[in-house]
Amino acid sequence: SMMEMTRALGQLKKQGTRPRRTVIVCSWDGEEVGLTGSTEWGEQFADELRKKAVAYLNVDSSTSGSDFDGSAVASLAPMLVETTHSLQDPSGKSLYEAWKLSAARTREEAKDSRAVADDNLADTRIGSGSDHTVFLNYVGMPVIGLSFEGPYGVYHSMYDDFYWMNHFGDPGYRYHALMSQLWGVLALRLANAELLPFDFGAYAGNVRQFVAELSKGKDMSPLDLKPVLDEIQEFENAGKKLDGALQKALASGQVDAKFAAEVNAGMMQVERNWLNPDGIPGRPWFKHILYGARFTYAHLELPGLTEAVEKQDWATARQQAAILRDSLSKNARLVNELSARFAGQ
Structure with a gap:
């Protein structure tokens, strides 16, 4: 997903389209050993990031199924929800409608009585264990998290390979492609906004x-x-x-x-x-x-x-x-x- 999103940004540049703000694409080493790569980089450039950085978009495990899960600090949650209206899920629905349906199923399974609504669709309770940590908790940058999820079972196992993804996780890589689209659209909205979309x-x-x-x-x-x-x-x-x-x-x-x-x-x-x-x-x-x-x-x-x-x-x-x-x-x-x-x- 990251490589495809980056390829698309590069294609825009070749066509003469550049964003108002710089977009930095990062692939971190050492996530499983204390978030080392992202943490060291964030600490090294903390002063510059605090002066210049608008937001950090975190995609830890892009796709392992068809159920979208989006999280954000509350000031960016409305923008995340709004953006999903403009993208089509492989099911034929908008990503927004598909997200609402999967959120309703998840809440029913968890015996969460909250009705799904725009103001609670994005998860605004953000923990740690992923590379957004240094940017939110140390630098003070707003963050968004994106993933497509499925039944847990192969993550961090020897079965987490191309065969499993091709046959079970995301046949045809349709949700990987959708992640690339969503990731890129969010990045460009934040990079090109005349006035930043904070709420x-x-x-x-x-x-x-x-x-x-x-x-x-x-x-x-x-x-x-x-x-x-x-x-x-x-x-x-x-x-x-x-x-x-x-x-x-x-x-x-x-x-x-x-x-x-x-x-x-x-x-x-x-x-x-x-x-x-x-x-x-x-x-x-x-x-x-x-x-x-x-x-x-x-x-x-x-x-x-x-x-x-x-x-x-x-x-x-x-x-x-x-x-x-x-x-x-x-x-x-x-x-x-x-x-x-x-x-x-």
Whole structure:
């Protein structure tokens, strides 16, 4: 899938079509030994990535079946869902419709009572165990994850070979081709967007869910989370206001290039602002305060705060809640400032 996507990008270049922004295609060594290749590269270029990088698209295991699974930080989840409308699944449906059907089956099997909807179709609970880790948890870049999955059985075994793929995993390599298309379209949308397609209102709603899940079934009386919830509301209001300004500007077709670059730089800073330079308690390398991982690779939202609450370490929990509150406040101010720039343009 990666080679075909790269071939297509190269063909566009030969035809004289170049993206607005650089697209870097990476094939990592050492994923199975501590994510070594991606981690070393991300650490080496962290400063430059924080200044310039828009997003990281992660495709760990491209295709082992026909069921699409997409994940993303919440600010990019709406763009991922929207993009699947424009691609056709080999079943004849749009990729979007096929995704909804497979998501409904998966939730039924897992006894997950949530109805499938656009605002919960993409998985916004992102753990570790794959090469996105350094970019999200250390650099502070938004990430998207893509895969086509099937029944588990041959992964990491001697049977995971071309014969199995040709006969069982993806006969005809139709889903590999679709992955190439989706990967390339997402890359070009992010690379060519006049104004970057971030949705911070959706992000705020996601953080609110994280706080609600943290509090569910627990005695939280030693911890006052109202200041956090208040700042989530401020961030959500700011995000919705900016989204309206972005849509209006794009509809007008008149966006000054210098102005757009300044607004895009501000929007890119939002993800960086979720980083705590000191890291989460006990694991300073992991710096993202919204997304983390347990030692099993499983997702762990609000990692510093959640682990403190689980240990009933209320002093640390209050400290982590204050960091979360301050980061939300900082991003609400930033997003409001970006909206004000549109008003004064």
